Amino acid sequence: MDTSPQFIVVTGTSAGGLSALRQLLGSISTDGDVAYVVVMHLSGKPVTNVLFDGLRTHTALPVKMAEDGMPIQRNHIYIAPRNVHLIVKKGYLKLGYGPKENRWRPSIDVLFRSAAVAYNTHAIGIVLTGMLNDGVSGLKAIQRCGGITIVQDPDEASFPDMPLNVLEQMEVNHTLPISGMNDIIQKAIQRDVAFMTPPENLRLEAEISEKTVIGAEIVPGLGIQTTLSCPDCGGSLWEIKNDNITHYRCHIGHTYGEQDLLLKQWEKLESALWIAVRITEERRNMLAKLQEKAINRGFVKSAASYEENAAELGNTIETLKQLLYQMEKRESDTANE
Structure with a gap:
């Protein structure tokens, strides 16, 4: 039955x-x-x-x-x-x-x-x-x-x-x-309606979702390649339109609506800036160690150069942190509107 x-x-x-x-x-x-x-x-x-x-x-x-x-x-x-x-x-x-x-x-x-x-x-x-x-x-x-x-x-x-x-x-x-x-x-469910043939681009997208690996030749047929890159893998994004609704897909299969793409870009940008802060702080700390060694060895000019470079990096760190603060505040204000 x-x-x-x-x-x-x-x-x-x-x-x-x-x-x-x-x-x-x-x-x-x-x-x-x-x-x-x-x-x-x-x-x-x-x-x-x-x-x-x-x-x-x-x-x-x-x-x-x-x-x-x-x-x-x-x-x-x-x-x-x-x-x-x-x-x-x-x-x-x-x-x-x-x-x-x-x-x-x-x-x-x-x-x-x-x-x-x-x-x-x-x-x-x-x-x-x-x-x-x-x-x-x-x-x-x-x-x-x-x-x-x-x-x-x-x-x-x-x-x-x-x-x-x-x-x-x-x-x-x-x-x-x-x-x-x-x-x-x-x-x-009481309607008497016949089945129809779905649009080819929808059929292909549904097929993509079933697979772990996607052929790079499939996605270009679904939309227009953009200058945007995938936040997850770095590959090109294709813009796919279903009437007036737009979403983006890379050839690996990562897919984003417009709002999701904005959010993912923000997350990647925030992460990159914090990485920049960390690396810059590490470099400043290394310069401070080299400055101390130069002072102990009597290399006054070298010590002054290390100190100057470390001070410049300190200014860079503060600028990056201020930028992150402003971005986070703007993001929070937008979310609360």
Whole structure:
């Protein structure tokens, strides 16, 4: 007997997601021709266990930790394990070990994009509370493939950034509180819609996410090469557009939305400046030792030269620290606007 569903609901969330998922999955009907797949950004194994155990006690549906090759059964809930991408194929799940997307693995975009390609008109994507913009590009992929797009009302979300980032960049089918989502899902899975052929660039991107190593010849066909470099590996970044939504991918597979790329660039810049501070301080300390040795040996000119160079490095260190302080303050002020 075939127990695979005709429809798939994929849900992505981040900060504040456990409470939101409990509410959503605790309210869904138990007899639809549909399965549910969830990615939540997780920081460690204990958090994964808390999510898994927390959801099992709030829904009548079976909850399973996704495994590679696991069949998708209707009226089941599947949770992404930590540190692997969760990929939906027609009728089964696949775990991917490719690079992080939007600084996360599992990535919401990877899940959504795979569901768009595998189930297209029969895919339903939901973005709940969270930070930054993982899920925006993936939800757009579901829309492009004829699926249904749903976003939690930002006024209800504990962390409204993720829902707001979706709404700022695309028009979704439904924006509403979690309490109204089950009715939308049940109506969506009653539709009599034919499957469609997904756009080729989405199919290729979904394929990339399944692989640990990507052929360098694939990515150039997806977008336009930019002058930007990948913050993680230093390779070139290609700009890929899904209608009006832009993201960036290198040939290794690292992928960033625009906001994630800005944040990653800031992290790299901050790290490089602190490294510069450390190396400069080490050089100043070495000059001070050489100055002391020169004084002990009576080399007055050499000692003066070492002292002068050390003083200049001291000024450089203060300049770098002041720059870091100003950058951090500006970043903090921007985040609080």
